Amino acid sequence: MATHKLLLLPGDGIGPEVMGEVQRLIDWINAQGIAKFETEQGLVGGSAYDAHKVSISEGDMDKAKAADAIIFGAVGGPKWDSVPYEVRPEAGLLRLRKDLGLFANLRPAVCYPALADASSLKREAVEGLDIMIVRELTGGVYFGEPKTITDLGNGQKRAIDTQVYDTYEIERIGRVAFDLARKRRNKVTSMEKRNVMKSGVLWNEVMTQVHAREYKDVTLEHQLADSGGMMLVKAPKQFDVIVTDNLFGDMLSDIAAMLTGSLGMLPSASLGEIDAKTRKRRSLFEPVHGSAPDIAGKGLANPIAMISSFGMALRYSFDMGTLADKVDAAIAAVLASGLRTADIKSEGTTAASTTQMGEAILKEL
Amino acid sequence: MATHKLLLLPGDGIGPEVMGEVQRLIDWINAQGIAKFETEQGLVGGSAYDAHKVSISEGDMDKAKAADAIIFGAVGGPKWDSVPYEVRPEAGLLRLRKDLGLFANLRPAVCYPALADASSLKREAVEGLDIMIVRELTGGVYFGEPKTITDLGNGQKRAIDTQVYDTYEIERIGRVAFDLARKRRNKVTSMEKRNVMKSGVLWNEVMTQVHAREYKDVTLEHQLADSGGMMLVKAPKQFDVIVTDNLFGDMLSDIAAMLTGSLGMLPSASLGEIDAKTRKRRSLFEPVHGSAPDIAGKGLANPIAMISSFGMALRYSFDMGTLADKVDAAIAAVLASGLRTADIKSEGTTAASTTQMGEAILKEL
Ligand SMILES: CC(C)[C@H](C(=O)O)[C@@H](O)C(=O)O
Ligand SMILES: CC(C)[C@H](C(=O)O)[C@@H](O)C(=O)O
Numbered sequence: 001m002a003t004h005k006l007l008l009l010p011g012d013g014i015g016p017e018v019m020g021e022v023q024r025l026i027d028w029i030n031a032q033g034i035a036k037f038e039t040e041q042g043l044v045g046g047s048a049y050d051a052h053k054v055s056i057s058e059g060d061m062d063k064a065k066a067a068d069a070i071i072f073g074a075v076g077g078p079k080w081d082s083v084p085y086e087v088r089p090e091a092g093l094l095r096l097r098k099d100l101g102l103f104a105n106l107r108p109a110v111c112y113p114a115l116a117d118a119s120s121l122k123r124e125a126v127e128g129l130d131i132m133i134v135r136e137l138t139g140g141v142y143f144g145e146p147k148t149i150t151d152l153g154n155g156q157k158r159a160i161d162t163q164v165y166d167t168y169e170i171e172r173i174g175r176v177a178f179d180l181a182r183k184r185r186n187k188v189t190s191m192e193k194r195n196v197m198k199s200g201v202l203w204n205e206v207m208t209q210v211h212a213r214e215y216k217d218v219t220l221e222h223q224l225a226d227s228g229g230m231m232l233v234k235a236p237k238q239f240d241v242i243v244t245d246n247l248f249g250d251m252l253s254d255i256a257a258m259l260t261g262s263l264g265m266l267p268s269a270s271l272g273e274i275d276a277k278t279r280k281r282r283s284l285f286e287p288v289h290g291s292a293p294d295i296a297g298k299g300l301a302n303p304i305a306m307i308s309s310f311g312m313a314l315r316y317s318f319d320m321g322t323l324a325d326k327v328d329a330a331i332a333a334v335l336a337s338g339l340r341t342a343d344i345k346s347e348g349t350t351a352a353s354t355t356q357m358g359e360a361i362l363k364e365l
Numbered sequence: 366m367a368t369h370k371l372l373l374l375p376g377d378g379i380g381p382e383v384m385g386e387v388q389r390l391i392d393w394i395n396a397q398g399i400a401k402f403e404t405e406q407g408l409v410g411g412s413a414y415d416a417h418k419v420s421i422s423e424g425d426m427d428k429a430k431a432a433d434a435i436i437f438g439a440v441g442g443p444k445w446d447s448v449p450y451e452v453r454p455e456a457g458l459l460r461l462r463k464d465l466g467l468f469a470n471l472r473p474a475v476c477y478p479a480l481a482d483a484s485s486l487k488r489e490a491v492e493g494l495d496i497m498i499v500r501e502l503t504g505g506v507y508f509g510e511p512k513t514i515t516d517l518g519n520g521q522k523r524a525i526d527t528q529v530y531d532t533y534e535i536e537r538i539g540r541v542a543f544d545l546a547r548k549r550r551n552k553v554t555s556m557e558k559r560n561v562m563k564s565g566v567l568w569n570e571v572m573t574q575v576h577a578r579e580y581k582d583v584t585l586e587h588q589l590a591d592s593g594g595m596m597l598v599k600a601p602k603q604f605d606v607i608v609t610d611n612l613f614g615d616m617l618s619d620i621a622a623m624l625t626g627s628l629g630m631l632p633s634a635s636l637g638e639i640d641a642k643t644r645k646r647r648s649l650f651e652p653v654h655g656s657a658p659d660i661a662g663k664g665l666a667n668p669i670a671m672i673s674s675f676g677m678a679l680r681y682s683f684d685m686g687t688l689a690d691k692v693d694a695a696i697a698a699v700l701a702s703g704l705r706t707a708d709i710k711s712e713g714t715t716a717a718s719t720t721q722m723g724e725a726i727l728k729e730l
Contacts, residue, residue: 076560085566088560090560090561094561120486120487120490120598120599120600121485121486121487121598122485122486122487125485141506141528141561141562142561144525147562147563148563149563149566149567152531152532155532156531156532156533157531157532157567158529158530158531158532159528159529159530159531159562159563159564159566159567159568160509160527160528160529160563160564161527161528161562161563161564162525162526162527162528163506163524163525163526163527163528164523164524164525165523165524166517166521166522166523166524167517167520167521167522167523168521193612193615195441195453195455196455196459196506196507196612196615197506197512197524197526198512198513198514198524198525198526199524199525199526201450201514201524202514202522202524203524225616226615226616226619227619227655229594229616229619229620229623230619230620230622230623230628233485233486233598233620233623233624234485234623235485247558247561247612248616250558250561250591251590251591251594251613251616254591254592254594254595255594255595255598255620257595258594258595258598258599259598263595290592
């Protein structure tokens with residue numbers, strides 16, 4: 001049996017707690033002899049700053065490059081609000097994404113039936129919701145240069161960020177979206193602001209070309225990102241796969257996640273290009289929720305998004321779709337049994353701590 | 366009595382129909398001797414392209430500069446999808462905003478009680494909602510240079526958009542937001558992405574300074590634009606005034622509008638700086654909804670957003686707050702009576718055409 005190398009980066013806030021439940025799941029898989037995972041730990045975000053005054057150390061970057069997959073918790077918190085910009089907690093995550101070439105961010109927004117009532121939307125609007133947001137993750141305004149603040153004198157400063165996209169970046173994220181749609185409901189909605197942004201014009205043009213050349217069997221629709229956001233709030237079930245740029249993807253995927261009422265439940269995968277020789281790709285898996293410093297260390301955090309992110313790792317990095325399905329089923333079963341962490345509790349359900357939730361899922365498996 | 370000069374720019378799609386109802390209201394005000402409005406008409410968007418191959422003519426730009434206020438309908442439609450980029454319908458609107466210096470875009474998101482059920486959100490989440498979104502309108506990625514698509518050869522192109530903000534631009538929009546908050550619930554939430562964008566860092570810094578120097582009596586909160594968008598969907602009533610940049614404002618104000626279930630009802634105002642001598646400011650008023658080409662010319666459009674935008678003109682440009690209140694009350698009364706255009710109809714209400722709705726509001730007055 002091949003050994004799979006995992007780098008666990010718990011990060012800050014509730015990161016370590018929810019990562020603990022993944023560690024437990026990994027130990028179980030190893031003990032059962034289902035697969036062989038070798039784990040290493042690293043520091044990222046505020047915890048890396050506290051230890052080394054950086055957002056991620058060169059040593060941990062090397063481990064990340066050597067790993068078969070990275071399992072990432074969450075970063076940030078008020079404690080590090082005034083550290084220098086270059087070493088703020090988020091910088092560690094952004095460096096991982098960029099230096100590992102993790103250009104494809106997959107964010108499923110799924111409404112767990114047991115939780116439909118937790119949504120601020122009407123049940124009929126979100127029940128059965130199952131959207132996949134494909135967000136470009138290594139380009140756009142996140143990384144474009146110049147990115148500067150200049151002192152103009154007279155008390156005036158000028159801040160500049162640059163949105164840059166090249167054809168190949170749009171092509172490859174388009175292919176990821178179209179490939180996913182083929183395994184789903186065969187529809188891709190591309191969102192940009194072509195009426196205002198040149199990058200939107202190019203995005204629209206390239207998506208249309210990739211579709212016409214390679215994916216005629218998939219339905220492609222274009223929407224302006226602002227009206228797309230509206231439609232997401234009004235009638236989210238009309239969407240299957242949404243493909244969009246880094247910044248719009250940041251906004252739209254958060255909104256989609258919130259619609260489901262299941263924010264503490266949603267995983268994400270960030271994938272690199274498939275190596276032509278090894279057929280492998282770099283990958284990082286993280287929950288959509290943040291580090292929630294206010295509840296950190298209290299055993300209150302919901303570990304489901306983190307466990308489900310590890311499920312995505314099984315599916316996308318280790319070709320263990322069957323085991324991933326089992327993890328998903330175990331989560332659904334535990335929810336159906338009425339167990340709830342504080343963020344999703346409602347009348348008539350049973351309260352569970354982070355650990356109790358993790359244990360219950362393991363027991364189901 | 367002073368004569369007020371209005372430029373009416375109906376634009377495309379349903380623009381001319383809904384503008385017709387404003388014209389009727391103006392005629393009535395003139396006839397009653399309440400005020401003296403002089404109106405001129407101009408072309409913008411697709412209709413300007415059809416007539417002159419531009420998105421707005423120099424003649425109409427001159428009229429816009431000479432007017433005391435501009436009343437704007439809507440632009441765009443599939444008919445002009447392939448006109449050259451520089452003369453696309455939206456370019457006319459963008460030029461008006463930029464050349465007239467209309468930097469402050471006020472977008473109230475109000476949930477009309479009679480329409481709370483039209484929202485995809487639960488009634489309790491939106492009933493009584495009353496947010497004011499203050500969007501910076503002449504800066505950011507909308508106008509920053511370079512804004513280009515370059516051919517790199519080898520089938521590759523590179524698209525660039527530039528987000529630029531100077532201190533003074535953030536200061537002046539901040540002041541608009543704080544001044545409005547003082548007349549409302551005294552709270553401003555500033556949204557940016559300081560964890561990724563340098564413009565977000567400067568935005569945050571300048572808002573904090575303006576607040577500390579001039580508006581200590583107002584509560585200021587900062588939120589990242591992505592989690593701000595989430596909070597808007599989860600619990601919108603926590604907000605009073607939201608101040609944000611051009612692009613985030615575009616997305617967030619559309620989402621806020623959709624939350625209310627009253628998209629066809631929402632007005633907006635775009636204001637320039639107050640002239641130190643004349644105490645006047647340039648201004649443009651337009652509905653938040655678009656040109657809805659699919660229902661254009663059928664008498665189906667809801668004129669309320671357009672009429673309500675004219676109400677904002679009365680309030681912000683002509684100091685006729687009392688008359689503006691009356692217009693708002695007339696709209697509320699007509700809705701309470703059960704009259705509905707197609708976009709907001711529900712069981713037990715009475716169907717009305719564009720004209721019937723306009724007439725009913727006039728009768729209330
Ligand atoms: C933490 C932050 C840098 C990050 C982003 O903006 O991409 C987060 O919001 C996300 O969506 O993963
Ligand atoms: C028509 C378009 C250029 C415009 C914008 O993006 O600002 C519109 O969406 C708006 O919000 O007024």
